[in-house]
Amino acid sequence: MAHTMTKRESETALEATGAVVALDFGKAWDYAPAPESPDHVHIDPRYGLFIGGRWVTPRSGRFFQTINPSTEEVLSEVADANAQDVDDAVKAAREAYDTYWSRMRGADRAKYIFRIARAIQEKARELAIVESMDGGKPIKESRDIDLPLAAAHFFYHAGWADKLDYAFHGRRVRSLGVAGQIIPWNFPLLMAAWKIAPALACGNTVVLKPAETTPLTALLLAKIIEEAELPPGVVNIVTGGGETGAALASHPDVNKVAFTGSTSVGKRIQRAIAGTHKRLSLELGGKAANIVFADAPIDQAVDGIVNGIYFNQGHVCCAGSRLLVEESVHDTIVKKLRDRMATLRMGSPLDKNTDVGAINSKAQLARIQELVAAGEEEGCERYSAPCPLPSKGYWFPPTFFTGASMSSRIAREEIFGPVLTILTFRTPDEAVEKANNTSYGLSAGVWTDKGAKIFYMATKLKAGVIWGNTFNKFDPTSPFGGYKESGFGREGGRQGLAAYLEVE
Amino acid sequence: MEKKETSGRATRELERDDASESARGASAVDSTRAGDALRMKPYDSAKVDARVRVNKAYKMFVGGAFVRSESGRYFQVKGAPREADLGTEADADVDADPDTVNVPRGSRKDVRDAVLAAKTAWTGWAKRTAYNRGQILYRLAEVMESRRPELTKSLVRGGETLTAATSQVDASIDRVVFYAGFADKFFALLASSNPVAGPHFNFSVPEPMGTIGVIAPDRPALLGLVSTVLPVIAGGNTCVALAGERDPRTSVVWSECIATSDMPAGVVNILTGHAKELAIHFAKHREVAGMDAWMVDPDLRKAVESEGADSVKRVTTHVPMDADAWADERKAQGLGWIERFLETKTIWHPLGL
Numbered sequence: 001m002a003h004t005m006t007k008r009e010s011e012t013a014l015e016a017t018g019a020v021v022a023l024d025f026g027k028a029w030d031y032a033p034a035p036e037s038p039d040h041v042h043i044d045p046r047y048g049l050f051i052g053g054r055w056v057t058p059r060s061g062r063f064f065q066t067i068n069p070s071t072e073e074v075l076s077e078v079a080d081a082n083a084q085d086v087d088d089a090v091k092a093a094r095e096a097y098d099t100y101w102s103r104m105r106g107a108d109r110a111k112y113i114f115r116i117a118r119a120i121q122e123k124a125r126e127l128a129i130v131e132s133m134d135g136g137k138p139i140k141e142s143r144d145i146d147l148p149l150a151a152a153h154f155f156y157h158a159g160w161a162d163k164l165d166y167a168f169h170g171r172r173v174r175s176l177g178v179a180g181q182i183i184p185w186n187f188p189l190l191m192a193a194w195k196i197a198p199a200l201a202c203g204n205t206v207v208l209k210p211a212e213t214t215p216l217t218a219l220l221l222a223k224i225i226e227e228a229e230l231p232p233g234v235v236n237i238v239t240g241g242g243e244t245g246a247a248l249a250s251h252p253d254v255n256k257v258a259f260t261g262s263t264s265v266g267k268r269i270q271r272a273i274a275g276t277h278k279r280l281s282l283e284l285g286g287k288a289a290n291i292v293f294a295d296a297p298i299d300q301a302v303d304g305i306v307n308g309i310y311f312n313q314g315h316v317c318c319a320g321s322r323l324l325v326e327e328s329v330h331d332t333i334v335k336k337l338r339d340r341m342a343t344l345r346m347g348s349p350l351d352k353n354t355d356v357g358a359i360n361s362k363a364q365l366a367r368i369q370e371l372v373a374a375g376e377e378e379g380c381e382r383y384s385a386p387c388p389l390p391s392k393g394y395w396f397p398p399t400f401f402t403g404a405s406m407s408s409r410i411a412r413e414e415i416f417g418p419v420l421t422i423l424t425f426r427t428p429d430e431a432v433e434k435a436n437n438t439s440y441g442l443s444a445g446v447w448t449d450k451g452a453k454i455f456y457m458a459t460k461l462k463a464g465v466i467w468g469n470t471f472n473k474f475d476p477t478s479p480f481g482g483y484k485e486s487g488f489g490r491e492g493g494r495q496g497l498a499a500y501l502e503v504e
Numbered sequence: 505m506e507k508k509e510t511s512g513r514a515t516r517e518l519e520r521d522d523a524s525e526s527a528r529g530a531s532a533v534d535s536t537r538a539g540d541a542l543r544m545k546p547y548d549s550a551k552v553d554a555r556v557r558v559n560k561a562y563k564m565f566v567g568g569a570f571v572r573s574e575s576g577r578y579f580q581v582k583g584a585p586r587e588a589d590l591g592t593e594a595d596a597d598v599d600a601d602p603d604t605v606n607v608p609r610g611s612r613k614d615v616r617d618a619v620l621a622a623k624t625a626w627t628g629w630a631k632r633t634a635y636n637r638g639q640i641l642y643r644l645a646e647v648m649e650s651r652r653p654e655l656t657k658s659l660v661r662g663g664e665t666l667t668a669a670t671s672q673v674d675a676s677i678d679r680v681v682f683y684a685g686f687a688d689k690f691f692a693l694l695a696s697s698n699p700v701a702g703p704h705f706n707f708s709v710p711e712p713m714g715t716i717g718v719i720a721p722d723r724p725a726l727l728g729l730v731s732t733v734l735p736v737i738a739g740g741n742t743c744v745a746l747a748g749e750r751d752p753r754t755s756v757v758w759s760e761c762i763a764t765s766d767m768p769a770g771v772v773n774i775l776t777g778h779a780k781e782l783a784i785h786f787a788k789h790r791e792v793a794g795m796d797a798w799m800v801d802p803d804l805r806k807a808v809e810s811e812g813a814d815s816v817k818r819v820t821t822h823v824p825m826d827a828d829a830w831a832d833e834r835k836a837q838g839l840g841w842i843e844r845f846l847e848t849k850t851i852w853h854p855l856g857l
Contacts, residue, residue: 152701169693169839263816270813275806282816439815458851468853475700479708479848484793485816493698495708495848503840 031345034352036139041129043216046077049085049239050222052092053232059084064241066215069136070349070358070393078215081238083247086207089236090251093178093205096233101205102175106162113158113200115228116221120151120193123224127217131189132349134216136358136394137312139350149474150193153492156476157197160497164202167494173501175203176279177255180248182269183218184261185211185360186315186416192218194491195258196235197476202500204256207236209248213361215239246272254278256500260317263414263440263485281489281499283317283481285414286442289435290320290471291457293428294329296447300469302336305420308445308471310344310356310398314418315364317486318443320471322411323400324431327424334402334422341385341398356387356418359394368396368417375401375410375421406434414440428453432460441483445471464490562607562752564614564776565759567621568769573777575611580604581753584663607752610777612785615744618773622715622742623791625770630712630740634688641684641738644765648677651761655726655754662725662751668827675831676730682837683738690739690842703855710846712740713818714793717786719779719808721798721824725751726758728830729774732796735841737771744773744792746783752776780804787811787819794818794845820844 046063048055060082065074079085101109120127124147131142164173179199183191188210199206210218222237238244242265249257249269256279259269263284273280290308292301308320325333349357359365376382380401389395400420404411410421425431435444443465446457454468464482467473474480479493489499563570572578582604608614629637648655652673659669694710716736721728725748736743747755759774775782779799786792787808794817797808805821812819830836 171838171840267813267816270816271810274809274813275802284816454853458849464847464849466849466851468851470704470852470854473700473702473704473852475698475702475706477698478700478706478852479696479698479850481848483713483847487816488818490848493708493850494696495694
């Protein structure tokens, strides 16, 4: 199993790359391994589909393996649902919608959703461990971010279920019907929560397809839903790949499609459902600008930059992947960034000291490597943190590029990995111009000590979420979603309810 | 240059009218001529002393200017039969227009030019205060009120009865006033301060999307156009609208109201032409952030939604409502009409010393 780098290994690695260590913490930087034990976690060797309140074997008869990306060990086998399985799931969801869920009092729907929130809290440790094993993210993040937020999303939305008439200023609302939801692999359980909680609160039933590489926590969530005694068919979980997702999105009896994932797949879904009257919400890619002014609190900004791009190995749609630095502080920032990166611990996702975990899949690693190679070919200067890469598993060290231009591929395309592209600007308006010069518009960050400048920039930036002197903060009360090709519709907050309701 | 276009409802009507005139013996080619003496079309020589009226050239409204189609194409629109209002005062006005007018048949390039004008105007329009936008919209209502007879006359020429035309104009003006008053209020209704679980100040505000394409319904010619364009611009977007093709002249008269109000150039751009040809160019244009398309043809609605996907466009398509529904304040106006083309922007900032 991969382990967190010790001080000695780190120094050796640094010497090997010829990098100069600016900070020296001495022996204080040596942390003993602190692995979170997976001993009490139970993962079934094989999972069926959760349809109509029962665990069923797929009609396809096919299963596929899900692995631990940090070790390449097989964790379990999950069902590969085909169009017939999806049809079963949609039928179950329809039946549940028509016969009870849409007719149940909001106050009672609420109590079921509260139950889910509580059970997630009760099983948080187990879920966090499985999340880190199946997806490669550091336990620190799954334990402190994914799990608390997943529970919070159910808790928050549960309370809306009987208050929907207050949400839109007296406008009448009604549920949509069956929601087909397709989620990505970067925050598997959290994305399931973002999708299922508002759908149920608004009175819809759900067919959810987790991502192919990270199905396990959604299946554990299905067990929670089963144990919470939700009426059968209200939530159905179908595992599978792209074809399963396509079958779900194009199923004629689905009233609403919610998708989080890449912009290219989002466009295909939007095109596929044209003319069908299905409601759609899309949360797609991003290439967020993180803008640092010379008057910013530089050390905080550097931490924000690190959090912005290396959080969750950069597998974050709203990652601050384009750093725009005011020219006068460029060299200072780059130096401090290198220093800060030297302290990042890369290694076993289950080690509580790990800052950067494994890349989610072999395919994603290849995508990152391809774009990084493109950056080098275009003449951009690459710096990677001197981390030794474990021999097994999929790894990519925290990396940044300087000397890139706005037209570089690494400055335009979403890399979805721990790779930052650093650009400079001279005036606030140039920063705005560069930040908005993208087809994406999911998020942006602004670092400055001047309040008026934050709001000036926040007004000008074309992005759905703006972080001022902070980055990558999420909350169920706070609407999240993009402008332009980052998708449409919001998740979270009062505004997010609109994605699951017909508002008159 | 295409002399006469061969598809589209307006032309089909023209062709049908030609045929019926032909049946009455008014054909351009008189088959009875052979061997007869010269027969001229009758003319009342008393008219010699009457003033010759000035006909209006109908033009599209782009970037604050009245323009013909860059393609040079046109389609012809005939005035409706006027039996219903014969002998009324309104009819005298109506009579002052020629039977047939040439209306520009907008092209793909016209759509692109209009989008450019709208995109250029957007920065300034979005930057104005909501109060100022509200006043400009209210000014439009004032101008429309002063041009009630002209708008009414145009609708009657487009086939409405005098009663229907009058109430449509009234409802249209009232709708403008409704949105004028909404310009500085929807913000507070849609924005929120969000109680996040941490030391952060967090709030969400609505923002306009940019340039919105509107394919207005054919009927009601004025109220349908006003009801679709006003919520778009009240929200701070700019707009390129394709007027309904049954009575495009009224859209031009309305453009003249806009031109003489305080509306900045390019905020509203109105094209005339055929939805079947142009809607798809709205959908494919990457600078069009959203579309509100009211079209009968399901294949066309599907095509517009499908092409819009390439730029993740916010496309809403609708089967046109019937005329009564457009007059219904509960069905054809409201907060939701504005909200449709707004984004939500959420801003976080830490609290601390």
